[in-house]
Amino acid sequence: MNTLETSLEQRLVAAAPKGVPDEIEAEAAALSPSVWAQYRRGWLSGISLLGLLALWWGLSHSGIVPPLFLPSPEAVLAKLITVSTQGFMDATLWQHLAASLQRIVLALAGAVLLGIPLGVLMGVSPVARGLLDPLIEAYRPVPPLAYLPLIVIWFGIGELSKVLLIFLAVLAPVIIATSHGVAQVSRNRLRAAQTLGASRSQLLWFVILPEALPEILTGIRIGLGTGWSTLVAAELVAATRGLGFMVQSAAQFLVTDVVILGIAVIAVIAFALELGLRLLQRRLAPWHGQLD
Amino acid sequence: MSSLSANQVTVRYPGQTRPALAGVSLDIGPDDLTVALGPSGCGKTTLLNLFAGFVKPDSGTISFAGQPVTGPGAERAVVFQHDALLPWLNVRDNVAFGLRLQGVAKAERLARADEVLRLVDLPEAGGRYSWQLSGGQRQRVGIARALASHSQVLLMDEPFGALDAFTREQMQELLLKVWQQARRRIFLITHDIEEALFLATELVLMSPGPGRIVETLRPGFSQRYRAGESARAIKSDPAFIALREQLLATLFDHRRKPEEELA
Numbered sequence: 181m182n183t184l185e186t187s188l189e190q191r192l193v194a195a196a197p198k199g200v201p202d203e204i205e206a207e208a209a210a211l212s213p214s215v216w217a218q219y220r221r222g223w224l225s226g227i228s229l230l231g232l233l234a235l236w237w238g239l240s241h242s243g244i245v246p247p248l249f250l251p252s253p254e255a256v257l258a259k260l261i262t263v264s265t266q267g268f269m270d271a272t273l274w275q276h277l278a279a280s281l282q283r284i285v286l287a288l289a290g291a292v293l294l295g296i297p298l299g300v301l302m303g304v305s306p307v308a309r310g311l312l313d314p315l316i317e318a319y320r321p322v323p324p325l326a327y328l329p330l331i332v333i334w335f336g337i338g339e340l341s342k343v344l345l346i347f348l349a350v351l352a353p354v355i356i357a358t359s360h361g362v363a364q365v366s367r368n369r370l371r372a373a374q375t376l377g378a379s380r381s382q383l384l385w386f387v388i389l390p391e392a393l394p395e396i397l398t399g400i401r402i403g404l405g406t407g408w409s410t411l412v413a414a415e416l417v418a419a420t421r422g423l424g425f426m427v428q429s430a431a432q433f434l435v436t437d438v439v440i441l442g443i444a445v446i447a448v449i450a451f452a453l454e455l456g457l458r459l460l461q462r463r464l465a466p467w468h469g470q471l472d
Numbered sequence: 473m474s475s476l477s478a479n480q481v482t483v484r485y486p487g488q489t490r491p492a493l494a495g496v497s498l499d500i501g502p503d504d505l506t507v508a509l510g511p512s513g514c515g516k517t518t519l520l521n522l523f524a525g526f527v528k529p530d531s532g533t534i535s536f537a538g539q540p541v542t543g544p545g546a547e548r549a550v551v552f553q554h555d556a557l558l559p560w561l562n563v564r565d566n567v568a569f570g571l572r573l574q575g576v577a578k579a580e581r582l583a584r585a586d587e588v589l590r591l592v593d594l595p596e597a598g599g600r601y602s603w604q605l606s607g608g609q610r611q612r613v614g615i616a617r618a619l620a621s622h623s624q625v626l627l628m629d630e631p632f633g634a635l636d637a638f639t640r641e642q643m644q645e646l647l648l649k650v651w652q653q654a655r656r657r658i659f660l661i662t663h664d665i666e667e668a669l670f671l672a673t674e675l676v677l678m679s680p681g682p683g684r685i686v687e688t689l690r691p692g693f694s695q696r697y698r699a700g701e702s703a704r705a706i707k708s709d710p711a712f713i714a715l716r717e718q719l720l721a722t723l724f725d726h727r728r729k730p731e732e733e734l735a
Binding site: 366368369371372373374375376377378379382386387390391393465466467 | 524525526543544545546548549550552554555556557558559560569570572573574601602603614617618621623627
């Protein structure tokens with residue numbers, strides 16, 4: 181694989197002679213400003229984050245806002261150390277974090293294991309699509325927290341309810357993205373594989389699933405986003421551990437630094453999940469957006 | 473004699489008054505490079521899809537080596553105009569894909585892929601990906617893939633239609649070389665008259681409304697190329713140009729007729 185710089189160079193060189201396909205020239209033209217633009221955007225993002233931090237520091241130290249409402253950045257940082265070593269509400273930060281992550285991982289695994297096969301089925305079979313589509317479209321637009329009370333009535337306030345809630349939040353985008361990806365598989369690729377002797381199951385494993393993979397990963401990314409926000413909200417309602425629970429109980433005792441700390445951790449995890457999946461997508465499907 | 477044949481084939485697509493193909497018969501022998509030439513709507517793609525097994529005839533039969541063709545099969549490989557390589561596999565794995573489907577061991581199929589890649593003048597490209605290749609290179613990989621799996625027929629669906637003029641000329645010469653060395657019969661469809669004349673051992677001229685074969689000829693220019701004459705010399709030969717104009721006139725003639733019938 182080329183590194184970014186050498187491939188850029190090659191493309192610029194390749195753009196010169198006659199007979200080079202137009203798309204390569206167009207790519208070279210589009211690529212050079214975009215590298216620069218990314219670089220600049222990185223700087224601008226850094227500046228605005230630093231600005232926010234400075235504003236926070238200034239406000240908390242000026243005495244205008246009492247620490248009860250806005251503790252200083254140092255206080256929150258100090259709290260990070262005490263909460264991660266001594267804990268808050270009978271559990272350390274890591275235990276709260278682990279509880280939340282465990283729920284989302286279980287829910288995600290379930291949603292992927294069920295959602296991908298269902299999505300494939302809907303993508304290849306009009307009958308399956310006809311049967312399943314209304315069910316998914318009926319529950320998908322409803323905010324998960326709206327049916328949480330029903331889940332609590334049916335399954336109690338234990339782990340199962342929370343995992344089930346997140347599972348449902350992740351499931352719909354995974355199914356929809358998978359079926360969309362599968363339905364969009366290039367007819368020429370399917371036919372080419374058929375004339376090379378592919379059986380139906382070989383078509384599925386060697387053509388349909390790899391081609392739908394970028395879409396499936398996008399579905400998982402969207403699902404994880406909703407799942408994470410749902411999880412934190414669900415932990416506000418009924419939990420003894422978890423980031424949402426930590427923030428909620430800290431708020432009840434007006435421990436504002438723990439509240440801010442919790443929110444920051446939730447944000448960092450959400451960002452890491454998004455970034456991780458984007459990296460995975462680029463790694464597993466480098467052709468995505470490159471061709472046809 | 474194992475030939476690929478269409479026998480009195482008619483195909484109708486739902487919702488269309490005229491058949492896409494009406495009573496078409498064609499035989500492709502083991503040493504043929506048969507080219508179907510015609511404007512869009514003449515049924516040449518339908519004919520190729522019949523041979524490939526993607527489309528079933530409403531009447532008539534398609535057979536290969538005496539057996540009726542009932543669906544796609546590994547002995548009849550197709551080279552598409554675009555969009556047919558697998559972007560998640562590198563060039564070598566793409567070429568070896570058919571052998572992998574047949575369960576050929578990895579070392580053996582990769583060796584075969586390298587061999588075929590040399591044949592299409594892409595010996596260095598094995599580790600690259602289709603989206604890193606130019607249009608002409610992609611088509612060469614497509615041809616290599618069709619050759620690698622020991623198919624007996626290459627069905628080529630306007631393989632050079634999306635390429636620029638320079639690359640197209642190179643690919644035509646490459647195809648003649650491959651055809652000669654790989655000893656594979658080829659059925660190629662195109663709407664490019666020069667391409668058809670240059671490549672074909674047998675040229676079938678097709679016309680729309682309904683799609684049918686209006687003329688069959690053996691131009692013989694590819695034999696001259698194989699005998700060592702240069703492609704440009706052949707294409708600028710007065711005999712070549714005269715035949716080209718004659719074909720063009722025939723095509724326009726047949727194109728007018730159905731309109732007159734309607735009027």
